[in-house]
Amino acid sequence: MTAHPPLELTDASLAYGERTVWSGLDLTLEAGDFLTVLGPNGSGKTSLLRAILGLQPLTGGRLSILGRPARRGSKDVGYIPQQRLIDPATPVRARDLVRMGIDGDRWGPGRHSHREHVEELLAAVGASSYADVPLGMLSGGEQQRVRIAQALGTRPSILLCDEPLLSLDLRHQHEVTALIHETRRATGTAVVFVTHEINPVLPWTDRVLYLAPAGHAIGAPDDVLTSEKLSALYGTPVEVLHSQGRVLIVGGDEHSHHVDEVGE
């Protein structure tokens, strides 16, 4: 049997009633690919993730994961959300969160503690030293490390990252993105990284999917993030500046993305 790509979209489209969010989306992710998804609010980034998770059916085209249709609760897809405030009194430790990633969706109280697997996952993200600390007492960067370990619990072939850098400072942003990069190198999982800020993930990005009001573009960062391309996507003049290895995008529409933010 030939290996199916972790993610394949063929002429995919999604609409809510009259409003088309995106259409004609063709995309194939191979094992280990790093795809960064950019675009203003409302351009369908979250809808794309929901479609891959099997929570949102497409209105047209095909979406397959390892050759099979997307399925709710699939073990082939790992999910890393943005950092959330968690009450320090909530009785859940880092190791418990990781365990939930392994079998939290199953019924019953659970007989196996999966201790070895949990230790392994925590060690892989460098979180062993705070395995027993309540989640609410961890810093944002530490929490996101634990979340990466959690997402890897089912050995997924795609890792969906839903704005995991929000509310992290620059140093932690760098740590988290570097860790996700190392993870895809080590495990061969493909990465779909949704973000407002391109710069922290720019060094690792193989391809960019830019979703915009007037269409979308897919390609290498240098090919997509150009003034001509983005101006066409937005239908208004947009300027892309390169400065010291960073990309600054100026213009776009009023609820503009924050790709141009330099951090903090």
Add this chain to the structure above:
Amino acid sequence: MITTIVSAALPTAVSAAGSDDWWNRLFNFDNYGELLSLVHNSIIAGAVLGLVGGLVGVFVMQRDLAFAVHGISELSFAGAAAALLFGIDVVLGSVLGSVLAAVVIGLLGTRARDRNSIIGVLMPFGLGLGVLFLSLYPGRAANKFGLLTGQIVAVDDTRLSLLVVISAIVIAGLLVIWRPLTFASVDPDVAAARGVPTRALSFTFMLLLGLAVALAVQVVGALLVLSLLITPAAAASRISASPVVVPLLSVAFAVTSAVGGILLALGGNVPISPYVTTISFVIYLVCRLVGSSRTRRGWTRRAIA
């Protein structure tokens, strides 16, 4: 110390002449053995309630449902009062009231803010209905007061088996949904992404919570249900974060409060709830003290900060 708090809440006790007198009303262990054999069933009911309350409380904490518990208990009170008036079984009435409240809250209040306002609307209505039914009820006043503040009624065998059956349903239901409910409570985004049916779980839990509240109303009364459904779990999560230790401790605390409260209240002449609430409150204080010293030490050793 304990007695002063209670006496402040009970002006009738203070109005009695000497301090010995109200002490005797609170703690009187004459003929204790005889009394004990009479309330044998109540003690079993208390222990079962502690077990249910301790387990449910863990999720009430995680899901931030303290206010919902209070709201459900007021409607449970209304149901029980209606049952008293119309001459049907009080347990049945309070189960109907609280399940109805739980369904309404579960259906309409999926988001926290909606939920709180719906509870805020339901709660006074339930309490008002309850007051109406009670004032229409021609029977003894002690029965009426008992629904609000708890009582050791002679729990006969029929009622005890009803309480045990309801408890068994709640515990069995909780065990089945334990893992996904924990996941959905602590980590809703990822749980939803992993295909956990968060909506359905939330609704199911509300139903189980309704049943648990109806049980608690029978022993501690509608106003003080939180002392068995929140305080033990809150105390337990002060001193541990383990998903195994917290429920076990919470159950231990709730059983201690419920059974201890009944045992102390036996000899006294006041409702059972002050004893139950005081025991659970003291446990909470101790756990808080233990927990705060632990937090100061950084909770656990960390190799590298």
